[in-house]
Structures are given as structure tokens and as C-alpha cells.
Amino acid sequence: MMPREKPYIKSNRQEIPAFAGMTSDAQPVTGNRQPVTVRVAVVGGGPAGMAAVGALAAMHIGVDWYEKEDRVGGKLNNYHQLFPDRVPASEAFGQLVKGTYHNHIDRHLGKAITSVGVNAGRISLNGKDHKIGEADAVILATGFDFFDARHKEEFGYGIYKHVITSADLETVFADGDKLLNVNGSAPASVAFVHCVGSRDEQVGVSYCSRLCCITGIKQAIQIRREYRETRVYNFYIDMRAFGRGYEELYREAQENHGVRFIRGRVSEASEDEQGRIRVKAEDTLMSRPIKLTVDWLVLLIGMSPSCSAVLSGKGEREKSFTNAENPLTGSAVKGQPGVFLAGCCAGPMSIPESVASGRSAAVQAAEYLNKKNGNSE
Numbered sequence: 613m614m615p616r617e618k619p620y621i622k623s624n625r626q627e628i629p630a631f632a633g634m635t636s637d638a639q640p641v642t643g644n645r646q647p648v649t650v651r652v653a654v655v656g657g658g659p660a661g662m663a664a665v666g667a668l669a670a671m672h673i674g675v676d677w678y679e680k681e682d683r684v685g686g687k688l689n690n691y692h693q694l695f696p697d698r699v700p701a702s703e704a705f706g707q708l709v710k711g712t713y714h715n716h717i718d719r720h721l722g723k724a725i726t727s728v729g730v731n732a733g734r735i736s737l738n739g740k741d742h743k744i745g746e747a748d749a750v751i752l753a754t755g756f757d758f759f760d761a762r763h764k765e766e767f768g769y770g771i772y773k774h775v776i777t778s779a780d781l782e783t784v785f786a787d788g789d790k791l792l793n794v795n796g797s798a799p800a801s802v803a804f805v806h807c808v809g810s811r812d813e814q815v816g817v818s819y820c821s822r823l824c825c826i827t828g829i830k831q832a833i834q835i836r837r838e839y840r841e842t843r844v845y846n847f848y849i850d851m852r853a854f855g856r857g858y859e860e861l862y863r864e865a866q867e868n869h870g871v872r873f874i875r876g877r878v879s880e881a882s883e884d885e886q887g888r889i890r891v892k893a894e895d896t897l898m899s900r901p902i903k904l905t906v907d908w909l910v911l912l913i914g915m916s917p918s919c920s921a922v923l924s925g926k927g928e929r930e931k932s933f934t935n936a937e938n939p940l941t942g943s944a945v946k947g948q949p950g951v952f953l954a955g956c957c958a959g960p961m962s963i964p965e966s967v968a969s970g971r972s973a974a975v976q977a978a979e980y981l982n983k984k985n986g987n988s989e
């Protein structure tokens with residue numbers, strides 16, 4: 613995501629104690645420091661990485677945990693409430709991070725891993741220009757990157773102040789900021805555009821990012837809860853609300869919060885003299901053009917793969933997610949024995965799915981080490 617000036621006013625961000633507590637000098641609090649013979653490296657400190665390190669430590673496996681930022685939590689650090697139950701992101705973080713205060717886990721914050729190399733059963737972890745560590749197995753949990761909305765020039769992200777992304781809006785809510793109109797009062801209307809940077813051959817992305825529909829529903833409800841008079845429109849291609857409680861939230865958005873869902877494609881956005889956003893769209897159910905002027909346009913950006921860069925070691929990101937050797941049953945990476953994928957670096961998934969994926973990768977890494985050390989058939 614591009615760095616940008618905050619296009620809204622009134623910051624109320626308060627440091628959440630649970631987030632603030634996880635710094636480079638945080639001390640592990642549980643588990644006896646027993647001698648461990650094997651070590652697994654986990655790269656990434658988001659929900660998938662947190663779940664993986666907790667599960668490994670519980671199996672008495674030593675863990676080196678690398679995170680490129682100076683705190684763990686991943687994208688969760690900038691979220692407000694989570695779909696579908698509106699659990700505060702800080703609460704989810706608190707639950708996840710608890711499992712990582714363990715004596716078998718050594719944290720390495722502020723360490724970006726740029727490549728891994730497999731050699732004679734050992735795996736090296738490398739930084740930009742030097743080796744950072746070694747391990748018997750590695751779990752890559754580097755998550756996803758937000759699609760860069762500037763590639764969809766027709767929507768004017770980075771040009772018009774009142775065009776923002778769903779990631780920006782999540783930060784607005786998390787910081788307790790206000791999404792106000794150009795005169796400093798509550799917005800009269802806000803529109804969401806679905807599928808920005810997903811299912812779009814123009815930008816070379818054919819997959820569905822799976823979570824942006826439900827993110828758009830969650831954020832539309834949040835706006836209606838904060839500003840009862842604001843009209844909210846969601847322009848969608850198909851509504852994909854597949855998970856537990858998602859369909860119910862979609863209904864709630866329509867029936868209890870009056871969010872208007874329009875099956876239609878937005879073709880372009882432009883700014884008027886007052887700084888409001890003019891939207892041109894086509895209602896594909898009614899086959900008629902729509903012109904609408906709104907105070908804010910929110911682009912529901914897709915999720916882009918991140919771990920191809922680490923696996924290739926060349927820093928180049930691919931446009932499709934890295935496939936596991938056998939995606940039906942495992943998360944091992946083809947041709948790289950001892951390397952496993954967890955969370956969104958393997959594909960778009962929700963936080964509960966990322967947590968399950970992190971735990972699953974931990975079990976697979978343990979099985980791999982057992983076999984390698986001749987402890988099982």
C-alpha cells in the first residue's frame with residue numbers, strides 16, 4: 613500500500629496494551645527450557661505465524677521466529693473489529709499472542725528473510741546480504757500484500773483525496789478517526805467497489821480474493837452504525853459470502869442497516885469541484901447506466917501473494933499464490949524438503965483459517981522431522 617497523507621481528520625489512536633507489550637525485549641513466560649534437539653524457523657508474525665510457533669512450542673520443538681516489523685500481529689494490528697462477530701482485533705491478538713509466550717520460542721523482530729536455501733537437510737535463512745540463521749525445517753507465514761490500487765487508474769486512488777482502500781478504511785476505524793466529508797461533517801454517502809485487483813484479467817489476476825465481499829459488508833455496516841444518515845452503496849459483481857455467519861451478516865446489512873447492494877460494475881471515478889467523487893457504473897441486473905456522486909469511494913482491494921519472493925530468492929513476486937506439493941493433503945513446498953506454507957502466503961483466507969493453517973503446518977513440520985530423524989515409519 614502506498615504511504616499517503618491521512619485524508620480524514622481527528623485521530624484518537626490509543627496504544628492497545630496487548631499490542632504494545634510484544635516488543636523485541638518481551639520475555640517468554642511459560643514452558644520449561646528443556647534441551648531441544650531440532651529447531652524450526654517460522655517466518656512471519658501474523659495470525660498464521662503466531663499459531664504455528666505456539667503449536668511447535670507445545671510439541672517441545674525449538675522455534676526461531678522471524679518477523680520483519682518490530683512487533684508481531686501482522687495485518688491484525690491495523691484492524692478494528694473482525695467479521696463475522698465483530699470481535700475487537702485487539703482481543704483476537706491477545707488470544708493468539710498468549711500461546712507464543714513460551715520458553716522454546718526465540719523471537720527475532722525486525723528481521724526480514726529474503727530467501728531460504730535447502731542444503732543437505734539443513735535450511736539456511738538469508739537476509740538481504742547475509743545469512744541470518746539455520747533450521748531443520750521452515751514454515752513460511754509471510755502473509756499477503758494488499759493489491760496496489762494505483763494499478764486501476766480509472767478509480768483515481770492516490771490522485772483523488774476521497775478515494776481510499778478497504779485497508780485504509782480499516783485503519784481509520786482502528787485509529788478511532790472520523791470519515792468526514794469535505795465540509796467536516798458526516799458524509800452523505802459512501803460507495804464501495806468490489807473486486808478491485810481480483811478477478812480482473814486487465815491486471816493479470818484471475819483469482820477471487822475470497823474475503824473482500826465480507827470485508828465490504830462489515831465496513832458498510834460499521835459506517836451505518838457510526839453515521840445513521842449516511843447512504844451506503846456496494847457495487848458488486850457476484851456476492852461471495854461463503855463462511856460461517858457471512859450470509860447472515862449480508863442479510864443484516866440489508867435488513868437492519870439499509871446498505872444498498874447494487875449488482876454492477878463501476879467503470880470510472882472522477883472528482884467534482886467540491887472534491888466529491890463522481891461514480892459511473894452499470895447496473896447489470898437492470899441493464900441501465902448509473903451516475904452517482906458520493907463523499908467517499910472505498911476500493912475493496914484484493915490480496916496478492918508474498919512468499920514467492922522468498923522462495924525464488926530473487927525478490928520477484930508472482931501473480932499467483934505458491935502451490936503446496938500436494939494442496940489436497942499438505943503444505944510442503946515442491947522441491948524444497950522441509951519448507952512448509954502457512955496462512956495467506958498459500959492463498960487468501962480468513963484469520964480463523966490462517967490460524968488452522970499455521971497449526972497444521974506445525975504438525976506437518978513435526979512429522980517431517982520425525983521421519984527425517986528415523987523416529988517413525
Ligand SMILES: Cc1cc2nc3c(=O)[nH]c(=O)nc-3n(C[C@H](O)[C@H](O)[C@H](O)COP(=O)(O)OP(=O)(O)OC[C@H]3O[C@@H](n4cnc5c(N)ncnc54)[C@H](O)[C@@H]3O)c2cc1C
Nearest residue numbers: 656658659660680686687694695725755756955956962963
Ligand atoms: C481489508 C481487510 C480486512 C480484513 N478483515 C478481516 C476480518 O475482519 N476477519 C478475518 O478473519 N480476516 C480478515 N481479513 C483477512 C486477514 O487479514 C488474514 O486472514 C490474515 O491477516 C492472514 O494472516 P497471515 O499470518 O497469513 O498474514 P499477515 O497478517 O499478512 O502476516 C504476515 C506477517 O509476516 C511478516 N512478513 C512478511 N514478509 C516477511 C519476511 N520476508 N520476513 C519476515 N517477516 C515477514 C509481515 O510483516 C506480517 O507480520 C481481512 C483482509 C483485508 C484485506
Ligand code: SF4
Nearest residue numbers: 807810820821824825
Ligand atoms: S470476494 Fe467478492 S469482492 Fe473479493 S474478489 Fe471475490 S467476488 Fe470480488
